[in-house]
Amino acid sequence: MNERYSRQTLFSPIGEAGQKKIREKHVLLLGAGALGTGNAEALVRAGIGRLTVIDRDYVEWSNLQRQQLYSERDAEDRLPKAVAAKQRLLEVNSDVKVDAYVMDATPSEMERLLDGVDLMIDATDNFDARMMMNDLSQKYQIPWIYGACVSSYGICYTILPGETPCLNCLLDQVPRGGMTCDTAGIISPAVQMVVAHQTVEAMKILVEDWAAVSRKLVSFDLWQNQHTSINVSRMKNESCPSCGENPSYPFLKYSHQMKTAVLCGRDSVQIRPPASREWSLEEVARTLAQQEVKVELNPYLVSFTTENRRMVLFKDGRALIHGTQDETEAKTLYHRYFG
Amino acid sequence: MKLRINGEWLTVPETVDTIGELLGHFQLDQRVVIVEQNETILEKESRSDNKVQDGDSIEIVQFVGGG
Ligand SMILES: [Zn+2]
Numbered sequence: 001m002n003e004r005y006s007r008q009t010l011f012s013p014i015g016e017a018g019q020k021k022i023r024e025k026h027v028l029l030l031g032a033g034a035l036g037t038g039n040a041e042a043l044v045r046a047g048i049g050r051l052t053v054i055d056r057d058y059v060e061w062s063n064l065q066r067q068q069l070y071s072e073r074d075a076e077d078r079l080p081k082a083v084a085a086k087q088r089l090l091e092v093n094s095d096v097k098v099d100a101y102v103m104d105a106t107p108s109e110m111e112r113l114l115d116g117v118d119l120m121i122d123a124t125d126n127f128d129a130r131m132m133m134n135d136l137s138q139k140y141q142i143p144w145i146y147g148a149c150v151s152s153y154g155i156c157y158t159i160l161p162g163e164t165p166c167l168n169c170l171l172d173q174v175p176r177g178g179m180t181c182d183t184a185g186i187i188s189p190a191v192q193m194v195v196a197h198q199t200v201e202a203m204k205i206l207v208e209d210w211a212a213v214s215r216k217l218v219s220f221d222l223w224q225n226q227h228t229s230i231n232v233s234r235m236k237n238e239s240c241p242s243c244g245e246n247p248s249y250p251f252l253k254y255s256h257q258m259k260t261a262v263l264c265g266r267d268s269v270q271i272r273p274p275a276s277r278e279w280s281l282e283e284v285a286r287t288l289a290q291q292e293v294k295v296e297l298n299p300y301l302v303s304f305t306t307e308n309r310r311m312v313l314f315k316d317g318r319a320l321i322h323g324t325q326d327e328t329e330a331k332t333l334y335h336r337y338f339g
Numbered sequence: 340m341k342l343r344i345n346g347e348w349l350t351v352p353e354t355v356d357t358i359g360e361l362l363g364h365f366q367l368d369q370r371v372v373i374v375e376q377n378e379t380i381l382e383k384e385s386r387s388d389n390k391v392q393d394g395d396s397i398e399i400v401q402f403v404g405g406g
Binding site: 221226229230339 | 347369383401
């Protein structure tokens with residue numbers, strides 16, 4: 001075995017046999033932001049066989065504080081994250097095959113990329129993508145690892161199809177309108193802690209040490225010195241539409257996807273999130289007000305301007321993003337500011 | 340009243356009577372969370388009925404979206 005992996009193979013739960021398994025595995029990473037770059041670097045250094053990385057965004061200066069694969073040059077060039085990540089990853093370990101996709105992946109596009117994938121890792125910034133991954137995981141029986149962070153807080157949970165409760169079992173509703181990294185900020189230790197949880201879970205799955213996989217929902221707040229883990233095994237719901245006895249995989253359906261439309265002649269994009277519900281505009285305004293933006297609130301909508309884009313959010317979750325005709329950019333901004 | 344919340348002993352006002360009020364105290368009542376009280380996971384519907392008592396061990400996990 002290669003000298004490169006000697007310290008990892010000395011670790012007995014992996015060993016030479018585990019390293020060989022890692023080498024044969026294909027991981028799909030959705031998102032190449034903070035969690036995505038951390039996971040990608042760790043897995044590529046660990047010597048996986050193949051990595052598929054998907055991201056819709058490009059590198060900006062505000063990413064460099066925590067998104068470890070990117071350089072100032074990437075931000076200057078506004079390089080797509082998937083492209084910049086691939087370049088850096090191949091410098092780190094040229095033995096790994098890296099497939100990079102610059103796109104806002106829909107369920108059907110994801111389905112085409114899942115052939116031969118052993119594990120999916122969540123490095124997205126929104127629950128629409130996570131619920132899609134959760135249904136894909138159940139439909140194709142591929143494990144996935146949920147991870148998320150904001151401010152100094154982080155959370156991680158591993159989903160093994162046919163065994164653990166899925167993400168849909170744990171949620172009484174799809175979280176919307178909470179804090180995001182762009183409204184509450186984020187410090188890199190919180191990112192690294194989630195990355196550590198996700199990559200160690202990934203290693204256990206890749207070497208097929210199923211008994212070692214954590215069945216717990218873990219979370220922490222590094223600034224508040226809080227750590228917790230909850231055994232959620234009893235939350236498995238037999239009638240869950242994603243993992244129950246008669247699954248319908250609701251989040252793979254068109255009706256559950258975010259819709260966008262360019263408004264002709266208005267230099268604006270309209271965004272309609274799946275499953276409308278009443279938003280608390282006061283809550284959204286309060287979160288936004290913590291930043292240095294002027295927020296306007298009335299009983300029907302909340303609006304503010306940032307980066308030359310004016311954003312207006314209505315009570316039903318619908319939003320108008322003014323100053324762009326780029327639907328992907330509009331979606332990115334929506335998830336950034338409204339979750 | 341002293342409660343052990345996510346592994347840390349915290350003092351909360353005596354006016355906090357139920358799990359629902361505790362979530363309100365931490366401004367988590369609008370958020371999607373899982374709450375475990377003395378190692379039992381609570382149904383969302385029962386949070387407003389479940390009383391908190393001095394010395395309770397409570398775990399609160401909030402689902403966040405950033406990444
Ligand atoms: Zn489920």
